[in-house]
Amino acid sequence: MMKNRFLGILLCCMALLPAFGQGAFSFKINEVVTSNAAGLVDEYGDRSGWIEIANTSWGTNNIRSCYLTTNRAALNPELSAPERIRLMSLIPKGDSRTNLTAKQNIVFFADGHTNRGTLHTNFCLNVGEENFIALFDGNGVTLLDSVTVPPLAENQSFARVYNGATESYEWIVMEPDNVTPGSPNAGQGKVQDKIAEFKEKDPYGVAMSVMAMAIVFSCLILLYVFFRLFGYIVSLMAAMTRVRAIRAIRNKAHQASVMAKQGLETKGIDMEVYMAVIAMALKEYEENVHDVESNVLTLQPDEHTEWNAKDNAMREWPKLY
Amino acid sequence: MLMDTLDFIGAKLLDFLAYTGFANAELGNWIMILVGAFFLFLAIKKDFEPLLLIPIGLGIILGNIPFKAVGLEVGLYEDNSVLNIFYQGVKLGWYPPLIFLGIGAMTDFSALIANPKLLLVGAAAQFGIFGAYMIALAMGFEPNQAAGIAIIGGADGPTAIFLSSKLSPNLMGAIAVCAYSYMALVPLIQPPLMRLLTTKQERLIRMKPARQVSQTEKIIFPIVGLLLTTFVVPSGLPLLGMLFFGNLLKESTKTTRLAKTAGNALNDIIVMLLGLTVGCSTQASEFLTKDTVLIFFLGALAFIIATASGVLFVKFFNLFLPKGKKINPLIGNAGVSAVPMAARISQNLGLEYDSKNYLLMHAMGPNVAGVIGSAVAAGVLLGFLS
Structure with a gap:
C-alpha cells in the first residue's frame, strides 16, 4: 500500500515537472519603451510606454493570471502573497490574445487604464527615469522575470537580443528605427538567419x-x-x-x-x-x-493467445432491476 | 403562378449548375485528373506499387474536382473540412513518424547486424540527397527549398514529407508526389544504371551467407541504434525514435500484438490517409507550376546520384576487402531506402547473371541502413536549416 502511494506521489511529481518547466517560466520580458512619442498606438489612438513579453518556448502558453509590476516592494519576502498582489497589475482571464503560441510576443500598454482592456496595466512607466519591471506567476510570489530599464530617450527601447558570439541573451538600447513591438527583436529571427547564412556562405552547397x-x-x-x-x-x-x-x-x-x-x-x-x-x-x-514431473506448464503457444486475458474475464454488471 | 414557379425552378437550376464541377473546371483540373488516372493505370494494370499509387492517384482526382468555394468546408485547403483534418497529419508532419513505426515493426535488421559493414553502403547512397541539394541551389532554389527537394534522393516518402513540411511547406505536395512516383519507378530507374556501372565479373560475385543473429542482438539493435543516432542528430528524433520503437516492439517478442498492429492495421490506415491527402494536395492551381517540373527533374537526378553513389561505393570498398569477402556491387543500389523494392531489384539482377546467386538477404542490409541513413540526413538538414 505504502509502495503504491509512494509510486503515485512520484508520478504526480514527474507529471508536474514539465508543466512547471515549460509553462509560465517560458515568459520573458522582451522589450520595453518608456517614452512613446511616435511609436505604437493603442486601441484608443493613444501612445504610452509599453512592455513586450515573449513566449520563448516552442509550445502554446497562456499568460493570463500572471502579474506585472514596477514596484520593487513586491519582491519583499516578508509580505504575504495577497499583500504583494496588491502592488501588481493583473493580466485578466477571458481574452484569447493572452494565449501565446510558440515564440509569440504580446504587448501591454503601461498607461494606468485597466478599464481599457486586457492589454493595459494599472501603472505607468516613468519617462526619462530608471524603471524596474517584474513579471510574476499567478501565485503572486514566483518571480518569472525582471529587468531594470535604464533612462531611455524618446522612442528608444530597451530590448533583449540574442548575441551569437556569446550564445546568450543580453539587454541593449535600441534606436527608434529598430524598435519592434510585438515582433522578435534583432537577432532573434534565428531561422531566417540560418538560411541566409547558408545562402551567403555556402552558395553551392559544398x-x-x-x-x-x-x-x-x-x-x-x-x-x-x-x-x-x-x-x-x-x-x-x-x-x-x-x-x-x-x-x-x-x-x-x-x-x-x-x-x-x-x-x-x-x-x-x-x-x-x-x-x-x-x-x-x-x-x-x-x-x-521422463518420470519426474515439475508441475510447471511448459506449453508455449506459437502465437499470442487470449486464454488468460484479463479483459476477457470482464463482463457487464448484471442489471438489478 | 405557374410561370413564377417555372422561373424559380429555372433560376435555381442555373444556380445549381454554377456550382457543379463542369462549370468551375479549368484546363489544369482536367490535366491533373488525367495524371491521377495515369497513376491508377500504372498501379492497377502495370502493378507499379499499387499500395502507394492507388491512394495517390485517386487523391489527385479527388483534389482536382472543381467546386465553387463558398464556405461549404469540403476542400482540402478549407479549414475544418474532413479532408483538411486528414491533411493535418501531412501538414504537421505526424503521419511520417507513424509510418516509420510500422516500418520498424515490419523490418528485420538481421542482415545488417550480421554484416554491419553494409551500414556504410547505406550511408554512401545518401550522397544522392546532397548532390541534388547542390544542383537545386545552382538552379536558384533557396537552401531550405533545396533541402526539401533533395531529400527525394533518400527514396523515402515519409522522410520527404516530414522534412518538406518543416522546411518548405509550399513545395510539399510536389515533393511528396515526386518522391512516391520515383519510388514506384525504381524498377525502371535503377537496373540500367547498375548495369552501366558494373562489370560482368563484379555482378557474378557471390557473397557468403550471413551468420545467424541471436535474439539478444536483435533486441539490442533498436536500443543502441536509437541512442547512437539520436544523440548525434537529435533533430531526427521523430523518425528514428519511431523506427526503433517499432522494431523493439517486434524484436522484444513480448509485444507481438502491438508490433502486428503497428506493422499492419495502423500502417495501412496511415498509408491510406497519407496517400490520399498527398494526392489531394496536388490541386492544379498549386501543382502545375514551373517549380513542380524542376522538382521532378531534380528528383530524378537525386535518385540517379543516390543509386550511382551506392554502387560506386561498393566497388571502392571492394578494393580494400580480401578476395573471399568482396561485396557484389549489385547490392549498392539498395542503399537508397526504398524498402524492399531496391533490394528486390538487386536480387532480380543478380539472378539474371547467375541463377544461383541470391542477393536479397545481402541487399536488405544496405536497404534498411538506407532507411536509417535518410532519416539521419533529414535530421541533419533540419538541424542546420531550421
Missing part, C-alpha cells in the same frame, strides 16, 4: 554536403563499430558455450567410463546389468520419457 555526409557517415560508423564489436563478443560467447558443453560431455563420459570400469573390475557387477542400464537410458532418451 560545405553542407561535406558536413552532412560526414555526420551521416559518423552516425552509421558508430553503429558499425558497436555491432562489429558486439557481434564479435556474441560469437566469442557462443564459442565458449560450445567449448564448455563439449568439456562437460567429455567429463561425464570420462566419469561414466571410470565408474563402469570400477564396477566391472572391483565391485563384480555383471556386464549384462550395465548393458541393461545403458539400453534403458537410451530408450528413455529416444522416446523422451
